Amino acid sequence: MISKLDLYKIFCSVAKVKSFSKAAKDLYMSQPAVSQAIMQLERELDTRLFNRTPKGVSLTNEGSILFEYVHAAIKLINVGEEKILEFKDLTTGELKIGVSDTIARYFLIPYLEAFHNQYPNIKFRMVNGTTLEICSILKSGEVDLAICNFPINDPALELKPCIDIHDIFVCGENYRKQISQPLSLEQLVKQPLILLEPKSNSRRYVEDYLLSKGIKISPEFELGSHDLLLELAKINVGIACVTKEFSQEYLTKGLLHEIQLTEEIPKRSIGVCFLKSVPLSPASTKFVEILENKLE
Structure with missing residues (x-):
């Protein structure tokens, strides 16, 4: 069965070209399949959406109202998908890091510089605090990563030591x-x-x-x-x-x-930590890779 979203996409395509056959060609579907999809949508909504004529189709008043909303919604979905691709390509986005002032100043800055040079369109947001405070906001979802003083005993966190300190x-x-x-x-x-x-x-x-x-x-x-x-x-x-x-x-x-x-x-160590239960964002993944590569 065709999903509701697919039905709306077919509906928009027909409304734009005012023809089942032209919409079928654009969608790489058969004309009967397009016709069946529109009839299915009309049955589900209990409303006639198109006037059928030998020269093609035109929207009914109800169809015109629906098209206004569905067309805007599908455009937003397409924009959202484009944004997701941008995030994956790291052409946009934000990296939120929890870190103390001291670790930021004496350890983190070179890695931020290296990341920024590679991905200049990614914005940084730094949240400062003690290790306990930073771990708390990490678990609340306010930051993607935390750079902390180890040891940390928290089974919810993945820990990756970076450097030894004394x-x-x-x-x-x-x-x-x-x-x-x-x-x-x-x-x-x-x-x-x-x-x-x-x-x-x-x-x-x-x-x-x-x-x-x-x-x-x-x-x-x-x-x-x-x-x-x-x-x-x-x-x-x-x-x-x-x-x-x-x-x-x-x-x-x-x-x-x-x-x-x-x-x-x-000796003890400083390291990066993140939630075990939540996948890292593309920006966070690349930042952890930079940390690991520069420390090898």
Whole structure:
């Protein structure tokens, strides 16, 4: 049986050319098949749509009203299909990424640049937040991808680690003069510490590791920005726990100094995550490919 949409397409074709035979030729159908389709539609609507004459057909008043709406609807469907093809070809669309300010600044920008160079018509929308906040909006559908601090324990998410990172403690010149030997973790926590706020995944990772060693921390300062950690450590307010890979400029210029520990904090990673239950959009798929290819 012909679908309702196909019946309407045949109806529009006949209405445009005012002939069953011409419509049949345009649609690559037989004339009896076109005639049967129009009669089926008329039966379903219980309305005569065409006046039949030896010279062809013309729309009835009811047919003219229906044609106005059906023709507009089919045009919209065609436009929608064209848009889908554009999305597949990445000639239009939007890529929505959830990411923290720090990861965006120190990790993500080169990959955004590479993607934009290949697909300049795709727009970016960035949503900032902590790892927990970003994972929440990812599951709500507000973003396509999230670039987060791992580890993440969420069975709804597909996780792809990208780079390893290391949590270290840094200090300014004054503290460096006071600390001449590697510190144990027990000695470290007796220092005035500057850490990220408790809801940060980075903070939780370090805190959980120290707790696994029976060591509880009580920082002097809790901040929401990695850059602020670096700045406060630089002016000798205390000793800051930072990501080594995101602190290279300060370390290289001698503005900050890494404190040597007798026991290093195990490395972790930054990666991309997305919902297991929802297929990635073409733009998201290409962005993940760029991430993977540039990291090989």
